[in-house]
Amino acid sequence: MTTSEAAVRERLTRALQERDEEIADRWVELQMEQALLDTDIGEAELREEADALIKALVPGLQSGVPVDRVVTSTPVLYEAVVGLSLRRARAGATPTATSLAVLALKEALLRAVQRDTRDAEELFASAVFMNRLLDVAGALSFETYVEGREEIIRRQSQQLMELSTPVVRLWRQVLAVPLIGTLDTARTQVVMENLLQAIQDHEALVAIVDITGVPTVDTAVAQHLMQTVNAVRLMGADCVISGVRPSIAQTIAQLGIDLSTILTRATLADALAAAIKLIDGPGPDGDEGDGR
Amino acid sequence: MALPGESILASRGTKVSARAQSRRPPAPATYPVRTEEDLLTVRHAVRAATVEVGFGLVDQTRVVTAASELARNAYVHGGGGTVTLEYPHEPSGRRGLRLIVKDDGPGIADLDAALTDGFTTGTGLGHGLGGARRLMDEFTVRTGRGEGTVVVATRWTVR
Amino acid sequence: MTGQPQPGVPILRLGDVLVTGLLNELDDRTAVAFTEELTERISAEGARGVLIDISRLEIIDSFVARTLMELTTVARLLGARVIVAGMRPPVAITLVELGIELVGVETALNPEQGLAALGWRQAPQPPEGARRGTAR
Numbered sequence: 246m247t248t249s250e251a252a253v254r255e256r257l258t259r260a261l262q263e264r265d266e267e268i269a270d271r272w273v274e275l276q277m278e279q280a281l282l283d284t285d286i287g288e289a290e291l292r293e294e295a296d297a298l299i300k301a302l303v304p305g306l307q308s309g310v311p312v313d314r315v316v317t318s319t320p321v322l323y324e325a326v327v328g329l330s331l332r333r334a335r336a337g338a339t340p341t342a343t344s345l346a347v348l349a350l351k352e353a354l355l356r357a358v359q360r361d362t363r364d365a366e367e368l369f370a371s372a373v374f375m376n377r378l379l380d381v382a383g384a385l386s387f388e389t390y391v392e393g394r395e396e397i398i399r400r401q402s403q404q405l406m407e408l409s410t411p412v413v414r415l416w417r418q419v420l421a422v423p424l425i426g427t428l429d430t431a432r433t434q435v436v437m438e439n440l441l442q443a444i445q446d447h448e449a450l451v452a453i454v455d456i457t458g459v460p461t462v463d464t465a466v467a468q469h470l471m472q473t474v475n476a477v478r479l480m481g482a483d484c485v486i487s488g489v490r491p492s493i494a495q496t497i498a499q500l501g502i503d504l505s506t507i508l509t510r511a512t513l514a515d516a517l518a519a520a521i522k523l524i525d526g527p528g529p530d531g532d533e534g535d536g537r
Numbered sequence: 538m539a540l541p542g543e544s545i546l547a548s549r550g551t552k553v554s555a556r557a558q559s560r561r562p563p564a565p566a567t568y569p570v571r572t573e574e575d576l577l578t579v580r581h582a583v584r585a586a587t588v589e590v591g592f593g594l595v596d597q598t599r600v601v602t603a604a605s606e607l608a609r610n611a612y613v614h615g616g617g618g619t620v621t622l623e624y625p626h627e628p629s630g631r632r633g634l635r636l637i638v639k640d641d642g643p644g645i646a647d648l649d650a651a652l653t654d655g656f657t658t659g660t661g662l663g664h665g666l667g668g669a670r671r672l673m674d675e676f677t678v679r680t681g682r683g684e685g686t687v688v689v690a691t692r693w694t695v696r
Numbered sequence: 697m698t699g700q701p702q703p704g705v706p707i708l709r710l711g712d713v714l715v716t717g718l719l720n721e722l723d724d725r726t727a728v729a730f731t732e733e734l735t736e737r738i739s740a741e742g743a744r745g746v747l748i749d750i751s752r753l754e755i756i757d758s759f760v761a762r763t764l765m766e767l768t769t770v771a772r773l774l775g776a777r778v779i780v781a782g783m784r785p786p787v788a789i790t791l792v793e794l795g796i797e798l799v800g801v802e803t804a805l806n807p808e809q810g811l812a813a814l815g816w817r818q819a820p821q822p823p824e825g826a827r828r829g830t831a832r
Contacts, residue, residue, distance in 0.1 A: 327628045385628075392629035399695050434789070438595055441785035448805055472792045479788040481781060481804040573723045580755070598755055598786035602794065605757040665758050668794035 253374045258306045264357040269295040271353035298325045316381045330386040334393035347386045406435045412443040418450040419520045425458035433469040451520035452477045457488030467502040487516030562624040571617040579608045579620045590634045603672040606665035607638040615640025633693040641685040713816045717749035727763045738774045745814035751782030761796045768801045781810035
């Protein structure tokens with residue numbers, strides 16, 4: 246660290262401590278002016294964020310960490326930037342607006358420094374330092390924003406998946422899951438979880454998985470179906486697959502997928518008939534007699 | 538500054554330590570695997586860790602089972618070793634649990650075979666590696682003849 | 697949480713059926729001891745069926761799975777049919793993802809249904825051996 250950088254740090258720290266109100270006011274004002282924040286984040290909230298971030302900058306500057314690492318290695322500062330960005334992401338601001346909002350702090354800060362000194366060289370050094378310091382915050386803000394949105398999307402697709410796999414009770418001790426759409430790994434996990442829990446809750450003996458709404462059955466889908474059937478069997482219940490259309494039956498045969506150990510039926514009605522027969526059979530788990 | 542493209546292991550370091558002070562995820566902890574009893578201790582520790590991270594019941598079971606497989610491998614095939622638990626974080630709030638299972642055993646000569654043929658039916662031995670891999674989101678193995686084995690496996694709360 | 701092996705899992709006898717359970721903390725020694733004791737009891741008492749309640753198991757890894765498969769095989773060789781009852785849903789999901797099929801092991805939803813499948817029925821017997829009362 247050169248002596249001039251030390252001086253810049255000191256000057257900035259003093260500005261942040263002595264002119265904190267002024268900087269926060271100006272920063273909030275700039276963000277309102279940018280009018281990019283087409284969200285319901287109010288002025289009071291902006292002001293609160295500003296106060297927190299300005300306060301957090303002080304220990305960062307005093308830490309002696311190289312300027313381009315100050316934001317990421319000062320916990321309280323890092324949290325302030327991340328928190329701000331996530332709130333914007335949730336409130337529906339654009340990533341550009343979010344980054345620009347963070348970068349607007351530079352202008353507010355520089356103005357405060359300008360009131361303490363008119364020395365061109367010193368102002369220039371301060372500006373360069375602030376750019377290095379806050380560009381990192383802008384980038385972090387952008388990255389956090391993107392991750393935050395991805396998180397929201399992940400949550401939503403998870404919720405959608407859970408909504409789209411209802412387990413219904415068709416008969417005493419007979420449950421059914423109508424599958425609509427494809428059956429990938431994530432979906433299979435949700436189906437298994439819901440189905441097995443329902444089997445336990447209802448003490449069901451047969452579970453019907455209806456694939457009428459599944460457009461194609463390839464090796465991966467077949468494997469996922471097998472997994473579901475196996476899990477149902479481990480619970481001590483039987484599994485019937487229904488809704489096997491002729492075209493799907495042909496595909497399964499052509500792919501050489503072995504579903505021979507699984508009871509399959511063309512329609513849900515046929516499957517229900519088979520299920521009732523299984524329950525009314527001699528053994529309650531369908532595995533009658535002492536096969537030896 | 539961690540950019541999205543960097544490897545997870547390399548980039549999360551600063552973030553974890555930065556967050557450690559504000560939300561205090563538990564510090565990484567290492568457990569020995571030298572006796573049968575140690576296997577149970579590891580299982581208890583991993584179960585507690587999955588609860589701490591906030592996994593649902595099925596994910597808890599997945600992670601504890603994977604840990605049990607890996608720790609047993611280290612104990613049986615590696616002649617003992619250690620299990621370290623880490624708590625990776627993403628700024629978005631996504632949390633995870635990372636298992637680092639090390640042993641100084643003979644190493645795995647044919648890793649591909651150990652991973653593909655991973656599961657045991659009947660009385661066969663099997664390394665349980667392939668199975669454990671299916672239970673976790675991220676899974677890497679570093680091994681070689683005479684070099685011991687390090688398995689790093691992570692599961693995230695929301696994928 | 698002392699990790700001490702639990703000595704002697706109780707094995708009850710109901711007619712020609714042996715009823716027992718597995719504890720969560722199953723280690724090698726306990727597993728071997730348990731298999732040995734059960735094998736002796738089957739042969740000594742001429743049991744025709746064995747019901748193993750696993751509803752307390754919070755995980756089944758490949759070691760526990762292997763123990764269950766071995767028990768089933770040994771019992772079958774001695775002329776007894778084994779039913780494993782009460783597997784928890786998360787355990788079942790994890791097992792199939794792990795790639796373990798529990799080859800040859802019969803399962804039941806709960807001990808009562810397992811006993812019914814083994815031909816040990818309560819009197820008066822409901823029409824198809826189905827459970828009554830608690831169905832929601």
